[in-house]
C-alpha cells in the first residue's frame with residue numbers, strides 16, 4: 069500500500085511538475101564541466117578544504133568594522149553538516165541525527181585556511197544540524213549575534229550564539245529559539261541584531277508521523293503547492309523568553325527557500341525552489357510588511373540568495389532536481405549540477421558560475437564580495453567550498 073501511494077504520488081507529481089515548467093529542471097541540459105564568468109575557472113577558482121569541511125548549506129559575510137583604523141573586513145562563516153547523508157529534514161532521510169554539524173570561519177585573505185568554530189556553552193544532548201545562518205556586523209570589536217537554523221532531532225529551532233572578532237574561533241551559545249511558528253525554518257535575513265525574517269520551506273514536513281511524512285511533503289514539493297511562507301520575528305534582546313513578536317510577512321510561496329535583505333533594507337528576495345523563481349518584495353522598514361513587486365525566473369531551483377554590498381542579488385541552486393535526489397541518496401558516488409547567477413537591479417540574470425557537477429556539485433549558496441568580486445560557492449553534498457576571484 070505504501071509503495072503504491074509512493075508510485076502514484078511520483079507519477080502525478082512528475083506530470084504536474086513537467087507541465088508547469090516544461091523542460092526546466094526535470095531534464096538534464098548541457099552544462100560545461102565548469103564555467104566562471106570572470107576568467108578561467110581552473111586558474112581563478114580554488115577549493116578551500118579541511119577534514120570534515122563538507123556538505124555545506126549556507127555561507128554569510130561577517131562584516132567587521134575596526135574603529136581604530138576605520139577599515140572593514142568581511143570574513144565568511146559557513147554552515148556544514150557532514151552527517152547530511154543520514155539526516156536531512158527537508159529531503160530525507162531521517163536516520164541518524166547524532167553527529168553534529170560544524171560552523172567554519174574563512175578569513176577573506178587569499179591564503180586563508182578554514183578554521184573550525186567551536187561551540188561553547190552548548191546545551192548537552194542537543195543536536196546540531198546547521199542550515200541557514202545570519203550574523204550581525206561587528207563594530208569596534210563588539211561581539212556579533214549569530215543565528216543558526218538547527219534541524220534538531222525532535223523539531224527545528226534557531227540557535228543564537230555570540231561571537232567576537234577578538235576570539236572568532238569560539239561561538240558562545242545564548243539561547244535556543246523554539247516556536248510553533250517554526251515549522252520548517254530554512255533561511256534567515258536579519259533586520260536588527262535581534263530580529264529577522266525566516267522562511268519556512270514546507271507546511272507538511274518529513275517529521276509528520278505515521279508514514280504521512282513520507283508522502284505529504286513530496287506532494288507539496290512536486291505539486292508545487294504554495295504552502296511555504298516567510299515570517300518576521302522580533303526577539304527580546306536580553307531576556308531568555310525569546311519571541312516578542314511574530315508576524316507573517318509573505319504567504320503562498322511554493323518551497324520558500326533562501327531569504328535575503330538588500331543593503332538599503334528596502335527590498336527582500338525570497339527563493340521559490342520548485343517554481344524556479346526569485347520573488348522580490350518591497351519592505352516597509354517600520355512594520356516589516358512585504359509587498360511583492362517582481363518575479364524573476366531563473367534556470368534552476370534556487371536555493372540560497374545573498375545581496376552583495378552593491379545591491380546585486382546572487383542566486384544559487386540546482387538545475388537538475390532528479391540529480392539532487394540521487395545525490396542525497398548516495399552522496400559519496402553521485403554528483404548534481406551547480407549554477408550561480410547575478411540578478412541586477414533591473415532584474416537581468418547573468419551566469420557567474422556553472423558546473424555539470426563533476427567539478428563542483430550541488431551549489432547551495434553563492435556569496436560575492438562587491439569590492440574584490442570574490443565569489444564563494446558552497447555545495448550541499450560537496451567537499452570544501454569554492455572561492456573564485458576575477459582574473460586581473
Ligand SMILES: *[C@@H]1O[C@H](CO)[C@@H](O)[C@H](O)[C@H]1NC(C)=O
Pocket residue numbers: 412413414415416
Ligand atoms: C543590468 O544588466 C543589463 C544587461 O547587461 C543592463 O542593460 C542594465 O543596465 C543593468 N542594470 C543595472 C542597474 O545595472
